[in-house]
Amino acid sequence: MRLDPPIRLRLREIHGLDRLIALLGVSVFGAAVLTVAAPHGSPTAAPVVRSAGAATVGQLPASRQRLVVRTERTVVHAAPRQVIARPAAAPVRRAKPTPTRVVRYVPSGTGMWIYQWHHTDGGSAADIVARAKRVGLSTLYVRTGSSWDGFTADRTLPVLLRATRGSNLSVVTWDFPRLKRPARDARRLAHAAWVGRAHNGAHVAAVAPDIETPAEGTFNAAWRVRLYLHVLRKHLPAGVTILSTVPWPSSYRRTDYPYRTIAAHSDVLVPMAYWYNNPPGLVTARSISYLRQFHKPVAPVGQGYDGKLDVPSLRHNNLAREVPVFLRTAARAHVRAVSIWSWQSAPRATWRALARAHGLFTPRR
Numbered sequence: 001m002r003l004d005p006p007i008r009l010r011l012r013e014i015h016g017l018d019r020l021i022a023l024l025g026v027s028v029f030g031a032a033v034l035t036v037a038a039p040h041g042s043p044t045a046a047p048v049v050r051s052a053g054a055a056t057v058g059q060l061p062a063s064r065q066r067l068v069v070r071t072e073r074t075v076v077h078a079a080p081r082q083v084i085a086r087p088a089a090a091p092v093r094r095a096k097p098t099p100t101r102v103v104r105y106v107p108s109g110t111g112m113w114i115y116q117w118h119h120t121d122g123g124s125a126a127d128i129v130a131r132a133k134r135v136g137l138s139t140l141y142v143r144t145g146s147s148w149d150g151f152t153a154d155r156t157l158p159v160l161l162r163a164t165r166g167s168n169l170s171v172v173t174w175d176f177p178r179l180k181r182p183a184r185d186a187r188r189l190a191h192a193a194w195v196g197r198a199h200n201g202a203h204v205a206a207v208a209p210d211i212e213t214p215a216e217g218t219f220n221a222a223w224r225v226r227l228y229l230h231v232l233r234k235h236l237p238a239g240v241t242i243l244s245t246v247p248w249p250s251s252y253r254r255t256d257y258p259y260r261t262i263a264a265h266s267d268v269l270v271p272m273a274y275w276y277n278n279p280p281g282l283v284t285a286r287s288i289s290y291l292r293q294f295h296k297p298v299a300p301v302g303q304g305y306d307g308k309l310d311v312p313s314l315r316h317n318n319l320a321r322e323v324p325v326f327l328r329t330a331a332r333a334h335v336r337a338v339s340i341w342s343w344q345s346a347p348r349a350t351w352r353a354l355a356r357a358h359g360l361f362t363p364r365r
Contacts, residue, residue: 105239109136151188157204171205186232190235302338303323320349
């Protein structure tokens with residue numbers, strides 16, 4: 001015998017003889033309906049049987065009368081319950097979270113590079129920031145380490161970041177990687193970019209790896225550079241950009257220096273346009289023109305020191321004339337940012353030229 005689902009479910013709650021009686025009642029009359037009623041004093045439902053096929057016990061055969069009479073002593077008659085099927089609830093659609101737009105920093109205006117901290121205005125962060133404001137600088141490039149001496153800015157970088165809080169100065173950390181162990185070099189510079197972020201204060205805007213040539217002891221094979229920049233990008237905070245610093249692309253460097261590989265994994269290219277005994281306008285213009293083929297912003301670094309410090313056989317540079325030429329050439333090429341190497345070795349002529357060039361490169365905020 002096949003019972004409808006509601007009847008089968010309710011039969012599970014009938015125990016012992018009452019369950020047998022209920023089954024016999026359904027078999028004999030075919031129209032029995034099982035319902036649930038709570039007996040007196042019980043919080044749970046109990047089974048009841050009501051026959052819709054016989055009006056009274058007397059109309060049944062004698063053998064059935066005794067069975068039904070015994071049943072009615074323990075069974076309470078109740079009207080059958082109507083089971084109403086409820087529609088399934090519609091699935092709840094959750095709105096997708098709006099992705100946060102990360103704004104990547106690209107330098108603009110003028111900047112100065114800091115090499116030896118204690119020879120930079122006596123190592124006073126307050127004095128450094130005050131002088132930068134007077135000259136109209138927008139970016140400070142501060143050295144945080146190298147492959148030779150490791151991370152060196154654990155004390156100086158937090159102090160400088162606190163001193164720039166509330167100003168229009170951006171801090172860029174730079175590092176000199178040898179690239180013998182590219183991944184280790186990359187993690188060191190990435191570590192500098194996380195300084196200050198735990199306290200929601202001023203933080204590093206970008207990193208500037210100084211990728212030199214083998215003449216400076218650098219293993220700059222393309223695969224090493226690629227691995228270095230890949231690991232660096234992976235470990236940087238969101239929004240921190242890579243301003244790769246490269247030698248200016250002279251004719252003999254273009255054949256063996258990995259400019260294309262560096263450009264593919266960088267946000268900005270920063271050529272070191274140091275002219276020494278070359279015309280400053282020529283070195284600057286060629287650097288910008290060559291690197292623009294990679295479709296990345298170019299922000300050249302000018303020679304703000306006397307080249308005789310590097311090459312004693314050279315004549316002294318006339319920085320009062322040459323630095324303004326560098327700045328005007330870059331402005332005519334419509335670059336958005338320039339900088340000068342370096343703070344500690346820049347004479348007054350360099351600082352005066354920087355102050356006068358403030359209007360040539362308007363910082364974008």
